[in-house]
Amino acid sequence: MLDLRRLEVLSAFSRRGSIAAAAQELGVSPSAVSQQLSALEREAQVSLIERTAHSASLTDAGEELVEHATTILAAVEAAESRMRERSGTIAGRVRVSFIPGLAAAAAPDLAELQRQHPELNVVALQIESTAASAALLDRTTDIAVVDEWGEEALVTSGPLRAQRGHREAIVLALPADHPVALSHLHKPVSAATLRELVRTETWLSSPPGQVSRMAGDARLADLGAIPFRRWEFDGLYVLARLVAVGSGITLLPSSVAAYERNVAGIPLRPRMYRSVRVLTRTSSQGDPRIDACLKAIRQGLRHPWTEPLTASSPRPLSQHTR
Numbered sequence: 001m002l003d004l005r006r007l008e009v010l011s012a013f014s015r016r017g018s019i020a021a022a023a024q025e026l027g028v029s030p031s032a033v034s035q036q037l038s039a040l041e042r043e044a045q046v047s048l049i050e051r052t053a054h055s056a057s058l059t060d061a062g063e064e065l066v067e068h069a070t071t072i073l074a075a076v077e078a079a080e081s082r083m084r085e086r087s088g089t090i091a092g093r094v095r096v097s098f099i100p101g102l103a104a105a106a107a108p109d110l111a112e113l114q115r116q117h118p119e120l121n122v123v124a125l126q127i128e129s130t131a132a133s134a135a136l137l138d139r140t141t142d143i144a145v146v147d148e149w150g151e152e153a154l155v156t157s158g159p160l161r162a163q164r165g166h167r168e169a170i171v172l173a174l175p176a177d178h179p180v181a182l183s184h185l186h187k188p189v190s191a192a193t194l195r196e197l198v199r200t201e202t203w204l205s206s207p208p209g210q211v212s213r214m215a216g217d218a219r220l221a222d223l224g225a226i227p228f229r230r231w232e233f234d235g236l237y238v239l240a241r242l243v244a245v246g247s248g249i250t251l252l253p254s255s256v257a258a259y260e261r262n263v264a265g266i267p268l269r270p271r272m273y274r275s276v277r278v279l280t281r282t283s284s285q286g287d288p289r290i291d292a293c294l295k296a297i298r299q300g301l302r303h304p305w306t307e308p309l310t311a312s313s314p315r316p317l318s319q320h321t322r
Helices: 004-015 021-025 029-042 060-087 103-116 129-137 179-182 191-200 212-225 236-244 254-258 288-300
Strands: 047-050 057-058 092-098 122-125 143-149 161-176 202-205 230-233 250-253 264-266 272-283
Touching: 004 029, 004 057, 004 129, 021 029, 057 060, 057 161, 057 212, 060 103, 060 161, 060 288, 092 103, 092 288, 103 122, 103 288, 122 288, 129 143, 129 212, 129 272, 143 212, 143 288, 161 179, 161 236, 161 254, 161 288, 191 202, 191 212, 202 212, 202 236, 212 250, 236 250, 236 264, 250 254, 254 264
Parallel strands: 092 122, 092 143, 202 230
Antiparallel strands: 047 057, 143 272, 161 250, 161 264, 161 272
16 A cells, blocks of 8 residues: 555655755655655555656656645545544644735734644745645645735635635825825826826836736736836835835835835725735645634734725725824
C-alpha cells in the first residue's frame, strides 16, 4: 500500500521542481526527501523520479501518480474533516495566508481563539491574492484571505470555496492639503479630473502582477491616461504613507486611505470597489478548527469603513477627519 506521507512528499517535489526546494517546504533535509521518494518507488514498483548528477524530474509514471495523489490527499482531508466535525475538537495546525496589511486586523481574534483552544496552532503567512489559490491547492495553506478589485464571481464549486468578506470603495488618495482634495470634499472625482491629475502628478502603485496594480492600470487605460511612476511598493499601507508625505497620488481602498491622517480619500466616478474574500479547500469543509478560524478572521476583518457584500447599495463615502 502506498504511504500517504510519501505521496505528500511526491506532491511537494512536483510543485517545487527539485528535492532541495521540496525539503525546504516540508521542513526536512534533502536526504530525507530523497529517501522517502526512493521508498515510494519501491512501494509503487516503478521508477517515479529520473535522476541525473545535477537534477531530478518526474517520469511519466511519477506524473501519473501525482495526479492520483492529488485526489487521494483531498479524499483523506475530507474524511479527516468529517471525523473532526463529529468530535467537535478544535485542535491542530491551521495555516492562514493574508494579503499584506490584513493579518494585523485579524491577529487579535485569532490570538483569542488560540487562548480558548490551547491545542490549536495558527500560523499566519503573507501571500498575494494572485498566488493564494495555488497555495491552497498545493496545501501549503489552509485558509487564504484575498482581495478582488471589481465585482468577481464567488467560487461556489470545485476544489475551492469562497466566503464573502466585505466590500469597500476604492478612492483617489491625495495629500489632505492638495487643491483637488480641498475642492472635492463632498463630490467625486470625474474622469476628466483624474486624467489631468495622472498627467501632472507622480503616480504610486504596487509592483506589476498584483491585483491592485492590474485594476488601477485598467482604470487608467480606460481614461487614456499614462502615469509617471516613481514609486512601486509592496503593501497598500506603504503607498498611503507615501501619499501622506506628499510623494504622489494613487488609488486605495477607503479604509487604507483613512488610516493616514494626512490623506484625503476622494470617491471616484464611476465608482470602483474592492472585495475581500476568504478561500478554503472544499475538502476541509466542516472541519471545526477551520470553521473556528474562519469565524475569527471574519470578525477581525470588520471595521467601520467597509460595507457587507450583501448591501443593496453603496454607502456614501465621507471625508476622513481623523
